[in-house]
Amino acid sequence: MSRMMLRQMKKHQKGVIIAVKKGGELGRRIRDMGLVPGTEITVQGRAPLYDPVALRVMGSVLSLRNNEADFIEVEVQP
Numbered sequence: 001m002s003r004m005m006l007r008q009m010k011k012h013q014k015g016v017i018i019a020v021k022k023g024g025e026l027g028r029r030i031r032d033m034g035l036v037p038g039t040e041i042t043v044q045g046r047a048p049l050y051d052p053v054a055l056r057v058m059g060s061v062l063s064l065r066n067n068e069a070d071f072i073e074v075e076v077q078p
Contacts, residue, residue, distance in 0.1 A: 002076050006041075006053070006069040014042045015074035022071035033062060035072060 003018060017039045020030050034057055035041075044054040044061055051066045064072075 001078065003073060004076060006055075006064070006072040006074050007066050009043045009053075009074060009076065011043050011045055013076055014040065015076040016040050017072060018075050019073045020071060021073060026068065027071070030068060030071065034058060035062075035064075041074065 006015075006017075009015065017035055017037050019037055020027055020035060022030065039057060042056040044056050046053050052063045053066065053069055055062045055064060
């Protein structure tokens, strides 16, 4: 399995969050949304200009801006 930042994932790709590489207020906000290491995610889609990205997380759909997705490392499942 390969690792990449969430921003680089394609539509319908699945993966598991490995790390949130941001501290402070933004890192706390990301973690508060349930995006913590070990969480399975699926990229549902992207806006026409690729920002934001829609994720399926624990049965819910969540939207993230690319500048937030840049800090989330994911191990992509084949």
